[in-house]
Amino acid sequence: MAKTIFEKHSQGRKGFTLPKNDVEVSLGECIPEKFHREEDIKFPEVSELDVMRHFLELSHMNHCIEKGFYPLGSCTMKYNPKINETLVRNDGFMNLHPFQDEDTVQGALDILYELQNDLAEISGFANVTLQPVAGAHGEFTGLKIIRAYHKLKGNTHKKKIIFPDSAHGTNPATVILTGYEVVEIKSNDKGMVDIDDLKAHVDDETAGFMLTNPNTLGLFESQIEEIAEIIHGVDGLMYMDGANFNAIMGIVKPGEIGFDIMHFNLHKTFATPHGGGGPGSGPIGVRDDLVKFLPVPMITKKDDKFFLDHSFKETSIGKVQSFFGNFAVNVRAFIYLKMLGAKGLKRVAENAVINANYIMKKLEDYYYIPHKDTYCMHEFIASGKWQKEKYGIKTLDIAKRILDKGFHAPTIYFPLIVPEAMMIEPTETESKETLDEFITAMIEIAKESEKNPDVLKNAPINTPVKRVDDTLAVRQLNVKFEW
Amino acid sequence: MPFISNTDKDRKEMLAEIGVKKFEDLLTDIPKKFILKELCSLEEPYSELDITRKISELAAKNISTEKAISFLGAGVYDHFIPAAVDHIVLRPEFHSAYTPYQAEVSQGTLQYIYEYQTLICELTGMEISNAGMYDGASAAAEAILMASRKTKNFKAVIAGTINPLYLEVIKSYTEGIGIELVYVPSKNGMVDLEALKDAIDDNTGCVLLQTPNFFGNIEDAFAVEEITHTSKKALFIVAVDPISLAVLNSPSEYNADIVVGEGQALGNAQNYGGPLFGFLASKLFLARTIPGRIVGETLDADGEKAYCLTLQAREQHIRRAKSTSNICSNEALCNLAATVYMTLMGKEGLKEVAIQSTTKAHYLAGKISKINGFSLAFEAPFFKEFAIKTPVLAKEIIEKLKSKNIFPGVDLKQFGYENMLLIAVTEKKRKWDLDELINSLKEFSR
Numbered sequence: 032m033a034k035t036i037f038e039k040h041s042q043g044r045k046g047f048t049l050p051k052n053d054v055e056v057s058l059g060e061c062i063p064e065k066f067h068r069e070e071d072i073k074f075p076e077v078s079e080l081d082v083m084r085h086f087l088e089l090s091h092m093n094h095c096i097e098k099g100f101y102p103l104g105s106c107t108m109k110y111n112p113k114i115n116e117t118l119v120r121n122d123g124f125m126n127l128h129p130f131q132d133e134d135t136v137q138g139a140l141d142i143l144y145e146l147q148n149d150l151a152e153i154s155g156f157a158n159v160t161l162q163p164v165a166g167a168h169g170e171f172t173g174l175k176i177i178r179a180y181h182k183l184k185g186n187t188h189k190k191k192i193i194f195p196d197s198a199h200g201t202n203p204a205t206v207i208l209t210g211y212e213v214v215e216i217k218s219n220d221k222g223m224v225d226i227d228d229l230k231a232h233v234d235d236e237t238a239g240f241m242l243t244n245p246n247t248l249g250l251f252e253s254q255i256e257e258i259a260e261i262i263h264g265v266d267g268l269m270y271m272d273g274a275n276f277n278a279i280m281g282i283v284k285p286g287e288i289g290f291d292i293m294h295f296n297l298h299k300t301f302a303t304p305h306g307g308g309g310p311g312s313g314p315i316g317v318r319d320d321l322v323k324f325l326p327v328p329m330i331t332k333k334d335d336k337f338f339l340d341h342s343f344k345e346t347s348i349g350k351v352q353s354f355f356g357n358f359a360v361n362v363r364a365f366i367y368l369k370m371l372g373a374k375g376l377k378r379v380a381e382n383a384v385i386n387a388n389y390i391m392k393k394l395e396d397y398y399y400i401p402h403k404d405t406y407c408m409h410e411f412i413a414s415g416k417w418q419k420e421k422y423g424i425k426t427l428d429i430a431k432r433i434l435d436k437g438f439h440a441p442t443i444y445f446p447l448i449v450p451e452a453m454m455i456e457p458t459e460t461e462s463k464e465t466l467d468e469f470i471t472a473m474i475e476i477a478k479e480s481e482k483n484p485d486v487l488k489n490a491p492i493n494t495p496v497k498r499v500d501d502t503l504a505v506r507q508l509n510v511k512f513e514w
Numbered sequence: 515m516p517f518i519s520n521t522d523k524d525r526k527e528m529l530a531e532i533g534v535k536k537f538e539d540l541l542t543d544i545p546k547k548f549i550l551k552e553l554c555s556l557e558e559p560y561s562e563l564d565i566t567r568k569i570s571e572l573a574a575k576n577i578s579t580e581k582a583i584s585f586l587g588a589g590v591y592d593h594f595i596p597a598a599v600d601h602i603v604l605r606p607e608f609h610s611a612y613t614p615y616q617a618e619v620s621q622g623t624l625q626y627i628y629e630y631q632t633l634i635c636e637l638t639g640m641e642i643s644n645a646g647m648y649d650g651a652s653a654a655a656e657a658i659l660m661a662s663r664k665t666k667n668f669k670a671v672i673a674g675t676i677n678p679l680y681l682e683v684i685k686s687y688t689e690g691i692g693i694e695l696v697y698v699p700s701k702n703g704m705v706d707l708e709a710l711k712d713a714i715d716d717n718t719g720c721v722l723l724q725t726p727n728f729f730g731n732i733e734d735a736f737a738v739e740e741i742t743h744t745s746k747k748a749l750f751i752v753a754v755d756p757i758s759l760a761v762l763n764s765p766s767e768y769n770a771d772i773v774v775g776e777g778q779a780l781g782n783a784q785n786y787g788g789p790l791f792g793f794l795a796s797k798l799f800l801a802r803t804i805p806g807r808i809v810g811e812t813l814d815a816d817g818e819k820a821y822c823l824t825l826q827a828r829e830q831h832i833r834r835a836k837s838t839s840n841i842c843s844n845e846a847l848c849n850l851a852a853t854v855y856m857t858l859m860g861k862e863g864l865k866e867v868a869i870q871s872t873t874k875a876h877y878l879a880g881k882i883s884k885i886n887g888f889s890l891a892f893e894a895p896f897f898k899e900f901a902i903k904t905p906v907l908a909k910e911i912i913e914k915l916k917s918k919n920i921f922p923g924v925d926l927k928q929f930g931y932e933n934m935l936l937i938a939v940t941e942k943k944r945k946w947d948l949d950e951l952i953n954s955l956k957e958f959s960r
Contacts, residue, residue: 204834
């Protein structure tokens with residue numbers, strides 16, 4: 032392992048230069064002694080070269096899209112175009128302060144306004160807010176809007192949000208965070224919402240329903256119309272988790288198939304980088320009568336001038352972020368969308384779906400694939416069930432062996448309803464050759480689990496560190512370096 | 515087609531392998547009537563050159579703080595960022611990696627988060643830090659939820675001198691889940707300590723204080739702590755400016771339980787207010803109530819040192835409805851920028867940034883308060899930001915100085931303070947810039 036930056040400290044070394052202070056005032060004249068820090072902060076003292084070498088060394092221990100295939104289900108790890116990075120670093124974007132006068136940020140507001148409109152167009156919603164900064168933040172905003180809707184209608188009896196057992200963990204967590212009760216319903220043997228179970232759980236207290244579509248099994252919920260009818264029948268609202276929107280862009284509009292609210296993950300579908308965990312952007316779109324509840328401000332246009340609209344503050348849910356969301360992420364998504372156009376958008380979805388079906392087809396003889404009787408959308412679930420039953424190999428072992436072959440592992444043990452699940456999402460940016468290499472590796476691993484199971488149990492061996500003990504990390508909690 | 519590798523020929527071959535004739539045959543589960551018959555109504559696709567031109571034109575319509583003399587702050591600050599920061603951030607290994615769930619191929623991300631946590635703990639004097647939140651406002655809101663979970667007391671007392679934008683986000687996070695917010699009014703730009711005493715009782719879950727507060731004034735955190743901890747269970751949450759901690763009391767000196775703040779000032783550009791990032795650190799006894807990711811040191815199968823995400827039983831992907839928060843994606847890359855920034859600046863650099871920002875702010879405040887009609891709004895000690903009373907509407911000043919590309923500060927009228935400007939100064943300002951503002955304000959003297 033690399034040394035920590037703290038172990039590279041050498042007193043007096045400097046990694047910065049600053050201009051000389053040209054006002055003749057001392058700190059003591061400004062701030063009473065009582066408020067001065069007792070001891071200087073203990074930060075490492077290192078040179079710029081020390082810093083560059085340190086972080087380069089760390090970077091070499093990471094997988095990334097430019098290094099290789101990243102088939103993480105529900106994460107849409109597509110290639111992030113480099114032009115976005117060049118253009119977003121324009122002085123006219125990076126160095127804008129959120130309290131600047133509107134006249135001085137017309138270009139920025141123009142982009143946000145156009146992005147709101149374009150996202151509304153492709154999702155079939157009346158308007159879109161760009162304020163939420165992540166998918167879960169979008170869910171939070173969406174459920175606050177459901178609350179506001181019921182509050183305005185005097186629906187004080189609405190207490191429950193329903194979601195299927197295939198839902199992302201953020202769904203139930205968000206339900207609790209917004210003060211609702213969770214109601215989890217079953218999926219049927221086809222991997223879709225069990226309508227009977229839904230009916231059994233829907234009642235007058237139902238405030239809304241959260242659904243990922245296509246769902247986390249990679250299947251389009253074919254009974255969406257009936258589901259929406261049931262939920263709307265008790266004046267509940269339909270929320271779409273848009274994590275899997277990549278599969279259906281330009282093919283269907285969520286606003287036209289029964290959904291009232293949805294979030295986008297611009298860091299998935301719209302090619303902005305994941306950044307090792309963020310920053311993302313989680314805009315939400317809503318139907319016409321819900322626009323008044325969106326967070327303030329919205330970006331609007333009047334007489335060719337763009338401005339920040341706070342006029343609906345009375346009905347708005349308020350603010351979920353201090354300003355206008357992750358502006359720099361939204362600019363990247365804007366560039367991507369403009370480069371795709373309507374045809375490109377559709378082509379993205381098509382190729383994402385084809386790539387996923389191609390892998391699924393090629394692996395069906397080697398891994399248990401619970402829903403191979405139907406075509407998948409942009410991702411599918413394989414399972415290590417056969418390997419576990421026959422050879423005692425866990426999906427975790429398979430995943431770690433995939434790392435050895437130079438690929439990132441799929442999302443594993445999710446969705447929870449498929450034992451030993453591996454959720455595979457190739458995205459549209461990957462070539463047939465890359466998919467073939469991955470397929471070959473997966474077949475090799477299936478064979479290894481029969482003939483040489485130890486190689487899986489000991490995997491990974493080709494990575495910067497061997498299998499990491501995460502239970503020890505909890506037992507001997509060490510979350511900062513002592514020096 | 516941009517960014518798609520496969521050609522029509524590849525598609526055809528793949529469709530044949532799958533066993534269908536055309537793409538549409540794969541859409542068996544989508545009801546026919548929902549499938550769009552027309553393309554979405556979007557502009558024709560731009561080439562890389564065309565989009566470069568369009569974006570450059572749009573950017574040129576903005577006036578950046580580099581082209582102006584800006585004194586805007588109120589939570590987002592224009593501090594100097596060394597060039598090396600962005601070179602590290604742009605490394606694809608950091609930039610296009612996912613959340614480090616597969617530890618063996620994510621040691622780079624995991625180690626820098628561990629180092630980030632160490633630096634934040636050093637800065638705040640806390641024992642544990644998470645890997646970051648959306649922004650300072652959401653970090654403050656989640657800290658209140660943390661305190662409620664730990665104490666089972668659902669009354670949060672908030673100093674009225676907190677950034678009003680934080681307050682709005684806090685309201686969104688606490689509405690509808692049974693948390694009562696109690697505001698303590700301010701007196702002369704500081705929290706009113708007598709009113710604070712009255713607001714606290716044994717049902718109080720936490721007290722939230724910002725220092726330096728929204729007006730830039732340094733609160734007496736020692737006194738607030740003493741009052742807070744007279745309540746049986748109440749936790750003391752403090753929101754701080756990380757730059758200030760290079761010179762001001764570490765929150766551990768005044769016995770804070772949870773420390774949050776906006777981290778943007780640490781190596782991240784203003785970016786029109788996003789992405790920002792929040793930091794959240796606390797005493798160790800609160801570890802299991804912390805929201806979001808935490809990295810811990812451990813060993814690999816060979817007994818070598820390694821890092822992984824830890825205490826994951828708090829998180830949504832494991833605990834679902836029982837998790838401490840719904841947060842999943844955070845602002846990781848901004849935390850990386852902060853980590854690189856803090857290591858480059860080191861102890862001396864951060865201190866110099868803090869001292870220059872403070873002394874320049876005080877020089878400016880001294881000069882402005884001597885202009886007829888202008889005065890400091892408060893007498894309290896302040897850090898790098900201060901409020902002034904103006905002889906005319908603040909809006910009028912902002913409007914007039916716009917033509918000179920001077921952004922004199924934030925108009926506090928929107929937050930209920932008439933004729934008041936909030937002025938922030940960072941080390942980037944030269945004496946010349948400060949004198950420009952001083953001379954421009956003289957036009958308004960009375």
